[in-house]
Amino acid sequence: MHSNNKHKKSYDFDALIQAYPKLNSFVFTSPLTKQKTIHFEKSDAVFHLNKAILIADYGLTDWRIPKGYLCPPIPGRADYIHHIHDLLKAENLADAVKGLDVGVGANAIYPILGAQIYNWNMVGSDSSTTAVDCAKQNISLTPLLLKKIDIRLQTNNANIFEGIIKSGEQFSFTMCNPPFFSSEEEATRTTKQKLKNLKKSGPAELNFGGQAHELWCNGGEALFIKRMIKQSQAFKNQVVWFTTLVSKQEHLSKLKKQLDKLKATHKTIAMTQGNKKSRILAWTFKSESEA
Numbered sequence: 234m235h236s237n238n239k240h241k242k243s244y245d246f247d248a249l250i251q252a253y254p255k256l257n258s259f260v261f262t263s264p265l266t267k268q269k270t271i272h273f274e275k276s277d278a279v280f281h282l283n284k285a286i287l288i289a290d291y292g293l294t295d296w297r298i299p300k301g302y303l304c305p306p307i308p309g310r311a312d313y314i315h316h317i318h319d320l321l322k323a324e325n326l327a328d329a330v331k332g333l334d335v336g337v338g339a340n341a342i343y344p345i346l347g348a349q350i351y352n353w354n355m356v357g358s359d360s361s362t363t364a365v366d367c368a369k370q371n372i373s374l375t376p377l378l379l380k381k382i383d384i385r386l387q388t389n390n391a392n393i394f395e396g397i398i399k400s401g402e403q404f405s406f407t408m409c410n411p412p413f414f415s416s417e418e419e420a421t422r423t424t425k426q427k428l429k430n431l432k433k434s435g436p437a438e439l440n441f442g443g444q445a446h447e448l449w450c451n452g453g454e455a456l457f458i459k460r461m462i463k464q465s466q467a468f469k470n471q472v473v474w475f476t477t478l479v480s481k482q483e484h485l486s487k488l489k490k491q492l493d494k495l496k497a498t499h500k501t502i503a504m505t506q507g508n509k510k511s512r513i514l515a516w517t518f519k520s521e522s523e524a
Contacts, residue, residue: 234506235315239290240308243268244282252289256281280304291349295374299367302339307346309506313478314346316502316513317406320474326405327351333358333472335393335409335461337384339367343408348381356404358397360387393461394468402471409477411457455484462491462516469518476515478504485514492516 234241246269250257259271259278271278280298286307287293298304321327330353334343337357344355359365368384385397398404458477465475479485485501492499499516 234308235312235504237315237318238308238311240286240311244286246270249282249285249289253281253285256285276304283307287345291346292377293345293349293375296340296345296371297367297374298339298371299363302364302367305338305340305342307342309504309509309511310342311346311350312504312506313408313410313513314343314350316504317347317408317474317476318351320476320502320515321405324473326473330354330405331403332356333394333398333404333407335397335407335477336411337364337368339364339371341368341371341382341384343410344368344382344384345371345375345378348378352381353405354381356383356385356397358385358387360390362386393464394472395464398468398471404472406474406476407465407472409461411454411461411477454480455487458484458488458514459491462488462495462497465516466495466497466518473519474515474517476513479512479514482510482512485512488514 246256246260250260259275259281260269261271262268263270271282273279283304283306284296287296290307317332318327321330330347330351332344332347332353332355334347334355334357337344337359339361341357344357347353347355357368359368365384365386372378372382372384387393387397389396394407458479461475461477465472479488479501489499489501495518497516497518498520499514502513502515504511504513
């Protein structure tokens with residue numbers, strides 16, 4: 234986990250309950266570890282834990298998501314934000330930052346964390362009207378966020394940046410947590426296995442739910458990112474760094490080859506949280522001197 238991530242240590246359930254008393258009904262003492270915990274396989278418990286974290290650690294007044302929508306693990310999401318900050322800082326771009334989160338979801342978590350941790354101005358986009366409406370509501374629940382975050386609807390599913398990035402608008406970076414799976418069946422099968430693992434061996438992986446459009450798309454992660462890379466070229470003069478999470482290591486080689494063909498400068502940033510390993514693929518069409 235990133236050195237600046239405040240979640241490197243175990244959850245302080247006493248402090249979280251003090252900030253958000255409703256969490257108390259989901260917390261219990263593990264007979265094995267004698268430590269306070271929650272049932273991580275239960276979506277309600279996970280939701281209230283994350284809500285408590287956002288209120289206690291990030292200054293939110295309230296936070297809501299529709300039942301069944303993706304409830305993100307805050308520590309991992311914060312890690313992505315910290316790594317982007319490092320990327321921008323290395324290029325002397327850490328001031329007056331404006332970022333775009335592609336696929337913001339109902340939770341709006343990346344814009345919220347970017348705004349609250351580093352005071353960034355953020356735009357979040359999504360093709361789901363429900364997600365956009367809920368994201369806007371989440372921003373309005375903490376009024377200070379209204380000055381920092383703009384949520385936009387992508388009306389054409391074929392486009393990623395077009396229709397979202399306005400003419401003349403400049404961004405320091407874009408970010409994305411793309412759909413991992415290639416079909417609804419694959420997403421369902423993996424989710425069932427996660428739940429099975431949770432019941433057998435404890436909270437090795439978390440149950441965060443998610444709607445179909447949040448979890449899968451035709452061609453899966455690799456095809457989605459390839460499309461993003463291709464479309465990013467049209468906005469190379471409006472965005473300094475394009476970034477995306479890549480969950481599967483085996484996808485990297487083909488993605489890098491595509492970037493090389495487009496003559497983009499790229500780098501891969503490793504992310505580790507416990508036993509979970511992921512990575513950020515970042516690319517720019519600007520030379521080092523320009524960036």
